[in-house]
Amino acid sequence: MGFTSIRLKLTAWYVALLAIILILFGLLLYFFLSNRLYEGVDNSLKVSARVVAKTALMKYASAPMPGLEYFLNQFMGYDNMNKFFRIYDGSGNVGSRSKNIDGSQFPLTQEAYSRAVKGEDTFETFLLSEGHPVRVLTMPIRRNKKLVNLVQVGTSLQAVNETMKNLKIFLYTAIPAILGVATLVGFFMARRALNPVSKITQTARDISSGHDLSKRIPVPPAQDEIGKLVVIFNDMLERLENSFVHMRQFSSDASHELRTPLTVLKGQSELTLNKVRTLNEYQEVLSSNLEEINYMSKVLEDLFVLSKADENKIRFDCKPISLGSIIEEVCKHAEVLADEKNIEIVIAYLEPVRINGDAVRLRQMIWNILNNGIKYTPPGGRIKVSLQNREDTALLTVEDTGIGISAENLPNIFNRFYRVDKARSRSEGGSGLGLSISQYIVKAHKGRIDVESQLGKGTKFKIHLPKLESSREALSA
Numbered sequence: 001m002g003f004t005s006i007r008l009k010l011t012a013w014y015v016a017l018l019a020i021i022l023i024l025f026g027l028l029l030y031f032f033l034s035n036r037l038y039e040g041v042d043n044s045l046k047v048s049a050r051v052v053a054k055t056a057l058m059k060y061a062s063a064p065m066p067g068l069e070y071f072l073n074q075f076m077g078y079d080n081m082n083k084f085f086r087i088y089d090g091s092g093n094v095g096s097r098s099k100n101i102d103g104s105q106f107p108l109t110q111e112a113y114s115r116a117v118k119g120e121d122t123f124e125t126f127l128l129s130e131g132h133p134v135r136v137l138t139m140p141i142r143r144n145k146k147l148v149n150l151v152q153v154g155t156s157l158q159a160v161n162e163t164m165k166n167l168k169i170f171l172y173t174a175i176p177a178i179l180g181v182a183t184l185v186g187f188f189m190a191r192r193a194l195n196p197v198s199k200i201t202q203t204a205r206d207i208s209s210g211h212d213l214s215k216r217i218p219v220p221p222a223q224d225e226i227g228k229l230v231v232i233f234n235d236m237l238e239r240l241e242n243s244f245v246h247m248r249q250f251s252s253d254a255s256h257e258l259r260t261p262l263t264v265l266k267g268q269s270e271l272t273l274n275k276v277r278t279l280n281e282y283q284e285v286l287s288s289n290l291e292e293i294n295y296m297s298k299v300l301e302d303l304f305v306l307s308k309a310d311e312n313k314i315r316f317d318c319k320p321i322s323l324g325s326i327i328e329e330v331c332k333h334a335e336v337l338a339d340e341k342n343i344e345i346v347i348a349y350l351e352p353v354r355i356n357g358d359a360v361r362l363r364q365m366i367w368n369i370l371n372n373g374i375k376y377t378p379p380g381g382r383i384k385v386s387l388q389n390r391e392d393t394a395l396l397t398v399e400d401t402g403i404g405i406s407a408e409n410l411p412n413i414f415n416r417f418y419r420v421d422k423a424r425s426r427s428e429g430g431s432g433l434g435l436s437i438s439q440y441i442v443k444a445h446k447g448r449i450d451v452e453s454q455l456g457k458g459t460k461f462k463i464h465l466p467k468l469e470s471s472r473e474a475l476s477a
């Protein structure tokens with residue numbers, strides 16, 4: 001798996017971030033709490049010092065009141081409060097002190113005395129011989145700007161230090177424990193979250209090894225990022241499968257389409273070469289062969305157009321054109337074919353309408369539709385052509401009185417190589433690609449092609465093409 005696994009990376013990032021947060025939180029908590037506790041000790045020392053000063057020293061007396069220790073013990077509970085005090089006279093000699101501490105263990109420092117002379121309080125921390133830290137406040141009492149007494153109040157810092165030590169132990173054990181649990185939980189959660197990714201990988205592997213595009217990944221119930229990815233992946237597989245099926249069908253149809261005329265060519269040529277033939281017989285075979293060759297080149301040409309269309313490589317040279325004049329031109333050419341079959345082409349009406357289009361491709365599309373009309377209409381029939389100038393579109397209608405198409409075949413006629421009557425289409429020289437190409441041309445012009453038909457009565461093709469103004473908008477969109 002290595003460190004390339006997203007699961008490990010995610011867990012590592014998450015745990016590292018959590019560790020930073022916890023360490024910062026621990027440090028802040030430790031310093032904030034120790035500050036507050038020491039500040040609390042100092043404040044209580046200050047209050048106590050004031051009480052001692054007020055109680056002990058009568059307004060103008062310089063010596064403490066007799067029996068002070070007893071009094072303070074009784075009323076203030078100094079023993080319980082774990083505090084002690086000492087009172088000095090102005091020159092730094094001890095006057096009175098509480099009994100709960102051996103006063104000699106911490107001195108009146110020179111610095112505290114000098115600050116007291118200036119009227120300033122001094123907080124100091126001493127380490128007693130037993131290793132107990134004590135906090136001591138030295139507070140001056142001045143009268144007429146002269147130092148008359150010094151009150152020293154102290155308390156043990158053992159409880160505070162004990163609290164801080166306990167907090168440290170707690171943080172030292174809790175943070176690694178939390179990080180350990182977070183690593184396990186993070187790893188488990190990352191594995192759960194990335195489970196569908198493993199399934200995607202497995203499916204992709206199965207597809208690439210077995211070439212089975214019909215496989216799909218089970219969609220997870222949650223529509224989260226991975227759920228969406230699975231849906232998109234399945235969608236992509238669906239489209240890939242469709243296009244592979246389509247491609248396979250297309251190439252098998254195409255090869256089949258070319259194999260038939262080639263077999264005919266081969267058979268006819270071999271048969272002719274069996275013995276010496278008359279000139280007439282040779283001419284007949286050659287002209288039949290030429291028909292097959294023409295048919296094959298038509299199929300190849302149409303296939304070439306469609307394969308270029310699939311790759312989006314057909315360039316449309318769009319210009320403003322009058323659709324009516326193109327229709328007239330194509331109808332004129334088609335009349336030659338129609339006359340041969342005794343079919344009448346009637347241009348019912350051509351309303352003037354301009355579109356933005358490629359004249360060559362549009363001519364090809366109209367020719368395909370008209371040619372189909374001629375191919376699938378029996379002699380004596382009629383093809384009616386009209387062009388209407390609608391609100392947004394130009395509507396070209398080609399309606400014949402031909403054989404028609406049954407409702408079940410109608411939805412398929414635009415599919416490549418689809419022919420309702422193969423033999424008939426083949427005998428008419430059809431490749432089964434004409435309508436696919438026509439539909440592609442219409443779609444490339446942002447238009448639409450519809451068909452209505454009734455078996456035995458006739459077929460009507462309706463081609464909607466955007467008019468110049470709207471087609472410009474459509475093409476620039």
Ligand code: ADP
Pocket residue numbers: 368372373375376400402403404405413414418419420421425426429430431432433434435436459
């Ligand atoms: P083809 O070269 O076979 O004409 P197309 O793609 O042009 O191929 O048409 C597909 C099929 O649609 C035709 O084989 C035919 O069966 C049917 N078809 C197309 N146009 C008409 C029409 N006007 N009348 C009846 N059938 C038609």
